[in-house]
Each structure stands twice: as structure tokens, then as C-alpha cells.
Amino acid sequence: MAKAAAKDWNMKYDFCVEPLESNPHSKSATSIKGLVIASTKNAAFNTINVERITKTILNERKTSHGNKAALRDCIGPYKYANSSLNNALMNVKSQDYRRANEYLISAFDAPRICEDIFTKIKKAKTPIRDENIII
Structure with a gap:
């Protein structure tokens, strides 16, 4: 990953590594597939956590x-993201990586959608901004 980050200025090494280092499942991963599964499970957990925090607020x-009203509109994209992440996991496990990638890309739209809702409707930042990530 360090080599890829050095070649591509869009890839931030710390951004990629930090979630993996804090994830106990990634420590036992022995392949890229294992890392993808660990990070996807972590992302699914994060979507559930953001949804829980949103409901608390x-x-x-x-x-x-x-x-x-805006927060209620944010819950839907996170539910969809969680479903997409679970579908991605199934596809990774069955080695259908093209389909898994489609589901992953779809899931990662949730934070942006939620931020857009607040920016357009409320002209403000979402109160879940610090939690409003998936990875």
C-alpha cells in the first residue's frame, strides 16, 4: 500500500492504513481478500453506528x-449502504470482485449524500459530521 500511495497523490496512505490497524480482523488477514473482508465489515459496523447516533440525536x-427532518433523510442512505456492504461481502467471498466493487462504491455515497442534504436543505453542516464516514 505504501508503494501505491507514493505513486498516486490521490491515495492517502494514513487514511487507508489507520482503519485497518485499528481493526482486529485485519491483523489476522493473510491476503488482499482478507483485508477487503475486514475493512468491509468495519465499514458495515460504522454505518450501523452512524445510524444509531443519528437516531439518538x-x-x-x-x-x-x-x-x-434532514437527519431522517440521512438514515435511508445509511441503511442502503449497510445493505450494499453486506452484498459486497457476499461477492468478495464468492470472488466476484467486479460486483463487490460496485456495491462498495454504492455504499460509500452515504456520507456525501447526508452532507449534501444538510448543505442544500439546512445550509449547515450535519450534526453527525465527525461520525459521517464509513471507512
Whole structure:
């Protein structure tokens, strides 16, 4: 990964490595396939966590009506992302990497969609901005 990061200025080595280093499943991975499975499981966990945090904020009395509406709109993309990640896992395990990649790309749209909802509707940053990642 370090060599790839050195060749491509768009690839940020630390951004790629940090989630893998903190993931206990990636430590036992012996292949790229194992790393993909570990990182995809980590991403699926993160989508569930963001959805849980979003629902917690929705239940807080201090959350404005406008924020609640926008947050409710964010839940759908995260549910879809989680489903896409589970489909990606199935495809990786069956070695259909082309299809797995399609599902992964689809799942990674959720944070952007949620941020766009807040930017366009509320003209503000989402209250889940720090959690609003998948990887």
C-alpha cells in the first residue's frame, strides 16, 4: 500500500492504513481478500453506528425540527449502504470482485449524500459530521 500511495497523490496512505490497524480482523488477514473482508465489515459496523447516533440525536428534545427532518433523510442512505456492504461481502467471498466493487462504491455515497442534504436543505453542516464516514 505504501508503494501505491507514493505513486498516486490521490491515495492517502494514513487514511487507508489507520482503519485497518485499528481493526482486529485485519491483523489476522493473510491476503488482499482478507483485508477487503475486514475493512468491509468495519465499514458495515460504522454505518450501523452512524445510524444509531443519528437516531439518538433525533430523539433529543433540543434537536430542531429542521435538523430532525434532514437527519431522517440521512438514515435511508445509511441503511442502503449497510445493505450494499453486506452484498459486497457476499461477492468478495464468492470472488466476484467486479460486483463487490460496485456495491462498495454504492455504499460509500452515504456520507456525501447526508452532507449534501444538510448543505442544500439546512445550509449547515450535519450534526453527525465527525461520525459521517464509513471507512
